[in-house]
Amino acid sequence: MTASTSRRSALRLGGAAVAAAVAVPVLGSPASARSHGSDPAPGSDGVGDPLFPTLGNGGYQVVHYDLTFDFTPVIYDFTAVVKINAKATQDLSAFNLDTDGHAIDAVTVGGRTADWALSAGKSGQELTVTPGRPLHRGQAFTVEIRYHGNGKAPRLGLTGWKFGTDGGFASAAQSSRADTILPCNDTPSDKATWTFHISAPQGFVATANGELLHRSPRADGSTVWHFALRERMATELIGIAVVKGTYLYGTSHRGLPLRHIVPQGQEDKYGPIVARTADHLAWLEAKFGRYPFSVYGLHIYDGYTDALENQTLSLFSTNWFKLNANGRPGYETTMVHELTHQWFGDSVTPDNWQQAWLNEGPAVYYAGLHGEERGWSVFADKMKATYEKLDAIRAADGPPGLPKALGGTNIYDGGALVLYALSRQIGQRTFDKVMREWVKRFKDSTYTSEEFIAHTVEVTGDPSLDAFLRDWLFGALNPPMPGHPDWKAAA
Structure with missing residues (x-):
């Protein structure tokens, strides 16, 4: 008991040492709030996401997360503290956080002990916090939650924990599983800056989104790794890990720091594979402008079976990196896919999950173009095959702009088909301008399909594109493909 208390104290001190690394406003306590003209009520237990109605929480917006995470490999126990700086958007008598599978030890608001309760939600658990005094609209406040648990403990929903053969873990939280890592406002519409303080025992390394600031050795031989992400991030893109890995470093052609964990x-x-990232960055920056963050890299791990665009640190399974049947490095297409997401999805983030076609569509589109330029595939052939089957997919899963769930062809290849149709309608040069100006205009922000439609009309000066995009995004059937009147839906 004394040893674990000592470790938590050491982590707290480490966190304080780097608190200034990210600009975080000084926040007041409930006692400083005005005491008149208010009508406090509980914040909602969801933000009304069309696909996840109870995801996220109403009544406040998060400004900054500071996560201290002390993990023990092999047995998967952890203790943690998350400090959340937020701002009330209404008078609050209580507010919720999303959580799942954690034992809550203590909660404070503004440094004062707060009442709290756990209840079951539709996708996880709801942590309801009742501060000693109501919070007023516009008031800045700080919540600190001390909690512990086990990475393999049962959850009410799916888990964001991925376990490797090394006894470590990596987080893959998309789309609604960040709450299995930490109590949070788990909605893409509420982006915040982050700092992390992740402990790793001897023989292991820690990873997290953003830049590695420094490492703090501890008497027991473990190390606390301190990271800062200065650009805002949605919770679903959290990328923490404790693994037996090696950091490999490099720079892009423009001098962007690259760090990979293999x-x-x-x-x-894996060294020659991750080294290809510099060329991928150059190819995409020629299309979109400068990469939107201060660092990038790949984390390659056998505990994961897919690929995921965790912000600044894309997560890849070791299974990806094999030559295809033609002896070509087809995995580079996936590397470009996840890198494209750093602009589309990470920097420019959907306001809700029904907008996800504009995450996945560009990732499929530009990965396909990259493969074609390398001589590995013909992108038009892929789009034709998608066109032929998309009517049936629209009927079953919804059109690209109104999906009934995440993860379907309608969002991925269907989203790319919408962009392909737009490029055929307005010409490649104008299309490139639409996409380049989009990621510039909405950098570090959130978007809706309606905003993309309006943006396209504004950039092109063509009001007919409003109806054109609505037909492609929301229609029950594919419109005719510009330049390909022979393309038909499969019988």
């Missing part, structure tokens, strides 16, 4: 002892295998 399996320990496999540096020779």
Whole structure:
């Protein structure tokens, strides 16, 4: 008991040492709030996301998360503290956070002990916090939650924990599983800056989104790794890990710092692969402008089976990196896909999950173009095949702009088909301008499909594109493909 208390104290001190690394406003306590003209009520337990109605919480917006995470590999126990700086958007008598599978030890608001209760939600648990005094609209406040648990403990929903053969873990929280890592406002519409203080025992390394600031050794041989993400991030893109890995470093052609984490002892295998990132960045920056963050890299891990665009640190399974049947490095297409997401999805983030076509559509579109330029595929052939089957998919899963769920072809290849149709309608040069100006205009922000439609009309000066995009995004059937009148839906 004394040892664990000592470790938590050491982590708290480490967190304080780097608190100034990210600009965080000084926040007042409930006692400083005005005491008149208010009508406090509980914040809602969801933000009304069309696909996840109870995801996120109403009544406040998060400004900054500071996460201290002390993890023990192999047995998967952890203790943690999350400090949340937020601002009330209404008079609040109580507010909720999303959580799932954690034992809550203590909650304070403005440094004062607060009442709290756990209840079951539709996608996880709801942590309801009742401060000692109501919060007023516009008031800045700080919440601190101390909690513990086990990475493999049962959750009410899916988990964001991924476990490797090394006894470590990596987080893959998209789309609604950040609450299995920390109590948070788990909605893409509420982006915040972050700092992380992740402990790793001897023989392991820690990772997190953003820049590594420094490492603090501890008497027991473990190390606390301190990271800062100065650009805002949605909770679903959190990328923390404790693994047996090796950091590999490089720079892009423009001098952007690159840091990758590869399996320990496999540096020779994965070094040349991650080195391709510089060329991928150059290819995409030529289309969109400068990369939107201050660092990038890949985390390659055998505990994950897919690929995911965690902000500044895309997560890849070791299974991706094999030559295809033609002896080509087809995995580079996936590397470009996830890198494209750093602009589309990470920097420019959907306001709700029904807008996800404009995350996945560009990632599929530009990965396809990259493959075609390398001589690996013909992008028009892929789009034709998508066109032929998309009518049936629209009927079953919804059109690209109104999906009934996430993860379907309608969002991925269907979203790319919408962009392909737009490029055929307005010409490639104008299309490139629409996309380049989009990520510039909405950098570090959130978007809706309606905003993309209005943006396209504004950039092109063509009001007919409003109806054109609505037909492609929301229609029950594919419109005719510009330049390909012979394309038909499969019988």
